[in-house]
Amino acid sequence: xxxxxxxxxxxxxxxxxxxxxxxxxxxxxxxxxxxxxxxxxxxxxxxxxxxxxxxxxxxxxxxxxxxxxxxxxxxxxxxxxxxxxxxxxxxxxxxxxxxxxxxxxxxxxxxxxxxxxxxxxxxxxxxxxxxxxxxxxxxxxxxxxxxxxxxxxxxxxxxxxxxxxxxxxxxxxxxxxxxxxxxxxxxxxxxxxxxxxxxxxxxxxxxxxxxxxxxxxxxxxxxxxxxxxxxxxxxxxxxxxxxxxxxxxxxxxxxxxxxx
Amino acid sequence: xxxxxxxxxxxxxxxxxxxxxxxxxxxxxxxxxxxxxxxxxxxxxxxxxxxxxxxxxxxxxxxxxxxxxxxxxxxxxxxxxxxxxxxxxxxxxxxxxxxxxxxxxxxxxxxxxxxxxxxxxxxxxxxxxxxxxxxxxxxxxxxxxxxxxxxxxxxxxxxxxxxxxxxxxxxxxxxxxxxxxxxxxxxxxxxxxxxxxxxxxxxxxxxxxxxxxxxxxxxxxxxxxxxxxxxxxxxxxxxxxxxxxxxxxxxxxxxxxxxx
Numbered sequence: 298x299x300x301x302x303x304x305x306x307x308x309x310x311x312x313x314x315x316x317x318x319x320x321x322x323x324x325x326x327x328x329x330x331x332x333x334x335x336x337x338x339x340x341x342x343x344x345x346x347x348x349x350x351x352x353x354x355x356x357x358x359x360x361x362x363x364x365x366x367x368x369x370x371x372x373x374x375x376x377x378x379x380x381x382x383x384x385x386x387x388x389x390x391x392x393x394x395x396x397x398x399x400x401x402x403x404x405x406x407x408x409x410x411x412x413x414x415x416x417x418x419x420x421x422x423x424x425x426x427x428x429x430x431x432x433x434x435x436x437x438x439x440x441x442x443x444x445x446x447x448x449x450x451x452x453x454x455x456x457x458x459x460x461x462x463x464x465x466x467x468x469x470x471x472x473x474x475x476x477x478x479x480x481x482x483x484x485x486x487x488x489x490x491x492x493x494x495x496x497x498x499x500x501x502x503x504x505x506x507x508x509x510x511x512x513x514x515x516x517x518x519x520x521x522x523x524x525x526x527x528x529x530x531x532x533x534x535x536x537x538x539x540x541x542x543x544x545x546x547x548x549x550x551x552x553x554x555x556x557x
Numbered sequence: 558x559x560x561x562x563x564x565x566x567x568x569x570x571x572x573x574x575x576x577x578x579x580x581x582x583x584x585x586x587x588x589x590x591x592x593x594x595x596x597x598x599x600x601x602x603x604x605x606x607x608x609x610x611x612x613x614x615x616x617x618x619x620x621x622x623x624x625x626x627x628x629x630x631x632x633x634x635x636x637x638x639x640x641x642x643x644x645x646x647x648x649x650x651x652x653x654x655x656x657x658x659x660x661x662x663x664x665x666x667x668x669x670x671x672x673x674x675x676x677x678x679x680x681x682x683x684x685x686x687x688x689x690x691x692x693x694x695x696x697x698x699x700x701x702x703x704x705x706x707x708x709x710x711x712x713x714x715x716x717x718x719x720x721x722x723x724x725x726x727x728x729x730x731x732x733x734x735x736x737x738x739x740x741x742x743x744x745x746x747x748x749x750x751x752x753x754x755x756x757x758x759x760x761x762x763x764x765x766x767x768x769x770x771x772x773x774x775x776x777x778x779x780x781x782x783x784x785x786x787x788x789x790x791x792x793x794x795x796x797x798x799x800x801x802x803x804x805x806x807x808x809x810x811x812x813x814x815x816x817x
Binding site: 318321322324325326327350351352383384385386387388389390391392393394430431435436437440441442443444446447450451454457458464465466467468469470471472473521 | 586704
């Protein structure tokens, strides 16, 4: 994981808990560059530390500035996040697109920052003017007030999702070994024989379809080798069950129902 | 915005504040179906209400169950979220992919739920077994413990992002009118004349390049009609400035430097 990433700039944050939770969300997403502009409390405030749940290094390394201009002076590209629409002629970027461009900028060796306004009021227009673009969050228009740390998480989540090389979906195997076709067919043949024996497959017309359905179901489950072994054990248990009408009787005619 | 969405199932949540913040994150993302399995406190607990910041309806409509099986009985597809890898043979879905499939399932009229485990311990293996697939969050492996409400937000954010028909980027105009080419060229011509007058463009060899650069800069800014008017005002102010060496002297030769 890259140790570089966009700076998170909290402008006039009011609550120590939110600073701490923002630091936690940042570190969850591999971000560490926290900057505070005129915060009401220091980033190392005891309540901030308690709510950061172990992300103390982010709080300890956080830089405090008196004004926004100084906080972003070394950055090349700055995004102003805001939940509500602003009546300002500015480029608007969806969070994902902003992160995509931010990553390119960072890869080119330049600094990027995301601005977050105070809890109740959000960024002032003069502060938004300093940004290159606005990043509105896609939220429920009827309940759009996102918690400050939640807003930070959205940016961080897009950042770490972008870096993730995890496939959209996969089957985690761990120590398990997928069954090969021979193992699967071995179970199917034995199951088919047992179902013939008990008369379940006695309908000649339906038989091919039923066998196909059983195979389709088994393959769709993508069984592991140990699961095939478990299934063999289950089958043995069912065939050999003492109360059953037939005990794996090899001498009995297969599929007696066909005689009907 | 669709009023339907996946159910959020909190299994044995311990802290009232997290229930409240999860409800807030849900409503931020347009989700309202909150289910609690053996919570330590009722969803309408006073501390939950305080931390939901106005999402009281979600808490009031939340359903409480004694066991997970009952909580998900009406759902067709269930995802278990977890920050850490589990050594379990299960399909794994990235959050975005899980939401994509969830949306298809919901569009087909079937119910979908996302399970979230208790704050410290996460879901137990028996609980994960009830799910169809596992959704691991892409988090910093060295600091992977996501706050419960933050985890809920990731799912909600993917849900509402999916529904968003906002373009990846756009220029918000509001009441502003983009300048047309005639307005832009009018300003450029006037600026060019003023720069000729003051001698800025006296280098004949560089002149075409400089004029091109000025035009490129102006076009890249995608100026609004009112901004062109402002620029005209600025230009008038500069040309007519009383302390300047030349006062819009129409009778002076244009570009006197060329005479050198």
